Amino acid sequence: MRQDHLISATQLSRADIEAVLDRAAEIDADPSAWQGRHDGSILGLCFFEPSTRTRMSFDTAMKRLGGRTIDMGAVESSSVKKGETLADTMRVLEGYADALVLRHPSEGSAKMATEFVDVPLVNAGDGAGQHPTQTLLDLYTMRQNAGLDDVTVGIMGDLKYGRTVHSLASALTNFDIRQHFISPESLRLPRSVRYDLHESGAQVREHTGLGEVLGELDILYVTRIQRERFPDENEYLKVAGEYQISAEDLSAAKDSLTIMHPLPRVDEIASDVDETDHAKYFQQAHNGVPVRMALLDMLLSEEEAQ
Amino acid sequence: MSDTDRELRVSKIRNGTVIDHLAAGQALNVLALLGIDGSGGEGVSVGMNVPSDKLAKKDIVKVEDRELSQSEVDVLSVISPEATINIVREYEVIEKKRIERPEYVEDVLSCPNRNCITNAEEPIRTRFMVLDDGLRCDYCGEIVREDEVPSRLDVS
Ligand SMILES: [Zn+2]
Numbered sequence: 001m002r003q004d005h006l007i008s009a010t011q012l013s014r015a016d017i018e019a020v021l022d023r024a025a026e027i028d029a030d031p032s033a034w035q036g037r038h039d040g041s042i043l044g045l046c047f048f049e050p051s052t053r054t055r056m057s058f059d060t061a062m063k064r065l066g067g068r069t070i071d072m073g074a075v076e077s078s079s080v081k082k083g084e085t086l087a088d089t090m091r092v093l094e095g096y097a098d099a100l101v102l103r104h105p106s107e108g109s110a111k112m113a114t115e116f117v118d119v120p121l122v123n124a125g126d127g128a129g130q131h132p133t134q135t136l137l138d139l140y141t142m143r144q145n146a147g148l149d150d151v152t153v154g155i156m157g158d159l160k161y162g163r164t165v166h167s168l169a170s171a172l173t174n175f176d177i178r179q180h181f182i183s184p185e186s187l188r189l190p191r192s193v194r195y196d197l198h199e200s201g202a203q204v205r206e207h208t209g210l211g212e213v214l215g216e217l218d219i220l221y222v223t224r225i226q227r228e229r230f231p232d233e234n235e236y237l238k239v240a241g242e243y244q245i246s247a248e249d250l251s252a253a254k255d256s257l258t259i260m261h262p263l264p265r266v267d268e269i270a271s272d273v274d275e276t277d278h279a280k281y282f283q284q285a286h287n288g289v290p291v292r293m294a295l296l297d298m299l300l301s302e303e304e305a306q
Numbered sequence: 307m308s309d310t311d312r313e314l315r316v317s318k319i320r321n322g323t324v325i326d327h328l329a330a331g332q333a334l335n336v337l338a339l340l341g342i343d344g345s346g347g348e349g350v351s352v353g354m355n356v357p358s359d360k361l362a363k364k365d366i367v368k369v370e371d372r373e374l375s376q377s378e379v380d381v382l383s384v385i386s387p388e389a390t391i392n393i394v395r396e397y398e399v400i401e402k403k404r405i406e407r408p409e410y411v412e413d414v415l416s417c418p419n420r421n422c423i424t425n426a427e428e429p430i431r432t433r434f435m436v437l438d439d440g441l442r443c444d445y446c447g448e449i450v451r452e453d454e455v456p457s458r459l460d461v462s
Contacts, residue, residue: 085429086423108423111423112428126423127421
């Protein structure tokens with residue numbers, strides 16, 4: 001990978017993505033071979049909003065590479081609460097670590113942070129913006145189950161605020177993939193994401209109901225629709241059922257359909273789906289560690305080579 | 307006598323800038339862009355919906371003792387690509403600039419995405435990439451269509 005930072009899935013070429021996924025597969029095949037590869041390296045975990053899973057996944061990945069992590073702790077007790085800018089905080093933390101992971105509630109925060117630090121920085125979610133490492137593990141899971149070429153993918157749920165969806169949609173344009181977006185009218189993809197898809201010439205269609213496309217799909221990527229996104233509770237109740245799936249709803253699906261979800265889920269995938277061969281979301285969650293190991297290994301190796 | 311002669315005669319300026327061939331309706335946006343509301347005492351004349359050969363109708367703005375910064379010219383190119391900028395010294399047009407669309411405009415627009423990091427108290431300037439029909443925040447990716455640009459002018 002040529003970049004020093006990973007900020008957005010839009011910066012990733014097909015070759016970049018394949019390099020990370022190939023490295024992740026090597027790691028998966030023989031994890032012990034990677035132990036100690038980055039002895040003495042320190043990864044700074046800068047989480048300005050809570051995300052236990054993503055933080056633990058990076059923490060585990062770094063430790064499996066032999067490195068260590070430092071954590072700025074809860075935002076409530078830090079200097080951030082006292083009004084320090086993100087720019088200042090990042091400039092200070094840069095001095096402590098060989099690479100930084102940033103999770104922040106504002107869109108564009110990771111991009112801004114790269115203007116103030118020289119060590120590699122990974123965006124672990126910026127508001128409703130991007131979440132590129134989630135995308136890499138999503139792609140890894142897709143490649144394991146359905147491949148990444150000549151594939152039909154449905155992405156369903158809250159497409160407006162779902163940063164995992166925004167990152168994934170743009171990354172998929174690197175491959176021969178037909179994308180179907182399924183959501184209530186009010187939670188359609190934002191203009192900026194539709195613009196990118198259009199520019200890339202991607203094959204994209206939008207739907208309001210899963211039934212219109214279920215039978216064609218090789219992969220169904222489900223995200224949660226948050227009740228609080230609807231100004232009117234009745235509006236939510238009207239659409240909610242449309243975007244929840246149970247084992248019974250899947251009778252029209254291909255036998256080989258892969259169902260994914262970035263987790264945590266609430267009620268959008270009924271637990272009886274877990275027992276079917278379609279369910280791959282726990283495998284997807286496990287993939288977070290080897291994929292993040294691969295990415296950190298590449299960023300830190302580049303850093304050490306300089 | 308051409309249109310331009312007649313206009314210049316109405317309110318000739320000694321030194322300053324004449325922004326001509328503005329799309330009709332853009333004059334007030336240009337004043338906003340330049341941060342001119344009259345309170346600074348500048349000499350300003352504005353023509354709106356003036357007949358023009360080039361455009362059916364155009365606006366024109368003349369400002370005494372004021373030159374435009376590059377980022378002001380850049381934004382002007384987005385809201386009114388046909389505009390021309392004439393620099394006047396001692397009542398003569400000494401330079402006629404055609405404006406070009408830049409790749410980026412910096413520090414003159416605010417991002418409409420309220421959750422964008424550029425709207426937080428951080429030590430950064432806004433930066434928008436210029437698209438064919440609008441602008442795009444370089445930080446959060448939000449798109450501002452051409453017709454929305456005037457309302458995003460950051461005239462603090
Ligand atoms: Zn923005």
